[in-house]
Amino acid sequence: MITWCVKTSIKAKYCKCEGVDIFVCADVDDPACLFQNTYINKNNYQGFLKDLRKVFDFHPLAKSCKFFRNRDSFMQAIRSRFAKEQDALVQAYFLSYLQAYEKRTSPLSLSRYHHSEITLHNDINEYHKKHHEIPFLLSPSPILKQVKTKKKKLGDRIFVALNFRLRAQDKNTDDAWLERDSDIGEWMQFLRYCVTVYPNLCFVLLGKLEEKPSELLSLENCFVPRLNNQDLAHELAWVEESDFFMGSSSGFAAMANFSKTPYIITKITKSATGPYCIPFGSQKLPFAQGFQKLIYETESKELLVRLTDTWLHFSSNLKKSKVMPKEKITKANxxxxxxxxxxxxxxxxxxxxxxxxxxxxxxxxxxxxxxxxxxxxxxxxxxxxxxxxxxxxxxxxxxxxxxxxxxxxxxxxxxxxxxxxxxxxxxASLLLENIDRFLTLNPETESGFLGLEIVRARCLFLTENYMDASRALQRHAERFPADPAIEEINKSIKQRFENEFEK
The missing domain is CATH 1.25.40 (Serine Threonine Protein Phosphatase 5, Tetratricopeptide repeat)
Incomplete structure (x- = not known):
């Protein structure tokens, strides 16, 4: 959801929209999508939704957020919202979503849409390359105020937001990818070491209590928001408000990725760099700034101490640190x-x-x-x-x-x-592969070379990738604004858009 918030903000910026209206469907009779139905059902979905619904408030361009209790009213609202839409790019986004929604019972189609529109960083990296910035997540003012109040009560400390995966600790989790779990023993040694060596460090433990052993929760240099009447929204705000973030790849790490908070993300694997759309071994994300690093080494007390020492040395003036260029695996019976x-x-x-x-x-x-x-x-x-x-x-x-x-x-x-x-x-798909191969082998060649973007747009339209087709048209128009083919393809997208409302 956190990455989705940033990706949709970028889509809105490309469409020159000032804000985003968020529609969320939680059907009371069938609340789960295909990949959630083994653990989310009509009896427990409200518990999941209670925390998650607050995450939408962190969306950089959120104007409103409306929840629907059945799919019919949800789709009716979406169709009504887009019925008079004239912008070709917005129409393309609508068509792509509607296409995915109609195929939501297909694991392959749903997985493809999930990767493209929710998980992958390719469009975020591309936006940063062009604009040298990305939309940052924003903590809601009331939540941020409560976090700041708690910080004052905890004293003049250096706050380190901390979350590492311990799925094996939660007996109710049946989908844990245990190979991504952290080594609790190494983290406990590190935290105990910090009690004496860095007594001014206050570690803010984020995430489910079920994943945390009692000896971790009782450490004197740790503060646990969920034991102090705070929830997921507060925890995300702690990431933004803390001086540093440490932890393995997770939703909290995603919050750090899209913030100005210095961080180290440990246990980076090939499966993690895939969604990041970066080569395995890259030390930071393309849009990272300052002390924001990806760590591939095996977690150990010595590594964690070294990383903390390095960050403290890097951020000796902590007041400036904030502004520094600083699936469900269902086991078959x-x-x-x-x-x-x-x-x-x-x-x-x-x-x-x-x-x-x-x-x-x-x-x-x-x-x-x-x-x-x-x-x-x-x-x-x-x-x-x-x-x-x-x-x-x-x-x-x-x-x-x-x-x-x-x-x-x-x-x-x-x-x-x-x-x-x-x-x-x-x-068309084969031609797209050849264009991408050509550009990969000739990195000095711009994508607009010989009008390649208009060729790409036609191919993407044929393959019903309307969003990417519209984006390719935009890039082509920047170089060849008078090309009549631009209007031709935009009209074709518009016709498909109108056809959907006639069904």
Whole structure:
């Protein structure tokens, strides 16, 4: 959610919007999305929502936040909000969201949307490269005031916001990626060491109490907001208000990423640098400033002491430190897995695979599009349908070369409008890959070279990536403002936008 707040702020800035109206749906009968339904349900969702709803108040451009209790009223409000929209880029954003919403029961589609619109930093990095800044999260004034009041009561201390993953400590957590957990023993040694060596350091322990052993909570140099009538909103404000942040990759680390607070993020892995869109081994995020560092070394007391010493030396004048260029893994039931294996031995029919594709079950469809099914097909029509389905599944998995190879096996007389559209999308995707490869191999070449952005915009439009298409058009217009193709593609996006309201 924290990264989403920054990403949507950037979208708003590109659209020249002064603020963002946030619509949140928590359907009372079906509150969870596909990746949450093993632990969030209609009996417990309000507990999750109670804390999370306050995070939206940290959005850099939030104007309002409205909650809906059923999906119908939610979609009606969204459609009503966009019905008279004229801006092509806003229309593109709407189309992309609506497209994802309609495919929300497909794990592949939902995962793709989640990575693109919620997780990945690519658009944040791009915005910083162009504008040399990013939108920072802002703590709500009432919350920040309460945190400052508590700080005064705690005395003239150096405050270090602290959060490290200890999912194994929480017996109610069934989805913990335990390999990302921190070494509690090393952190305890470090904190006890600081009691005597750095008595003026006050560590503010953030996160769920269930993850923290009692000996950690009882340390004399630690303050625990959740034991002092404060909640998640206060904890996020503590990140902004503290002199330093330490911890492993988490939601609190994301808050630090999008703040001016100096920080060290430990236990950085390849799976973490992927969403950051940076090479593994990068010492800081592209938009980091001052003492904001990523740490790859294994956590140890010695490492933590060294990092703290380095930061204290770097920020000897703490009053200036703030302004310094300073999935749900569901473990399969073995019995269920064996039963599924038995089902897979029996070939599916083409009509059954068609139903799977219609429901967005591409993983399942891929399993059944096998040699056993192919051998049982006799007519040219069925063989062409088989290859069409194969190309469609491979396209969804972004295996474009293989999808192209399957698509050309469809007999000409059986080529439908749907297949022709699919072929165009495959060709467009292959062209996009070649453009990206060319720019990667020739880093000195600008993306507008030879009008590449207009080519990219056409390809992105064909593949229904309306947001990226509109952004590519904007970049092309900066260099070739009189190109009539800009208006042509914008009209096409507008037509798609209007078609959605006619459904």
């Amino acid at each position: 073995p019995k269920h897995t064996r039963a599924l294996d038995q089902k897979l031995k029996k070939p599916k029919t083409l009509s059954e695979i068609h139903s799977l594709l219609e429901n967005g079950q591409y993983h399942q469809a891929r399993k059944y599009l096998n040699i056993e099914l192919l051998r049982g097909l006799l007519s040219e029509s069925d063989l062409s349908t088989f290859h069409h389905y194969c190309s469609k599944v491979l396209y969804e998995f972004r295996e474009y070369a293989q999808a192209k190879a399957e698509s050309i096996k469809v007999e000409r007389k059986f080529i439908s409008d749907e297949h022709q559209t699919l072929v165009e999308q495959i060709n």
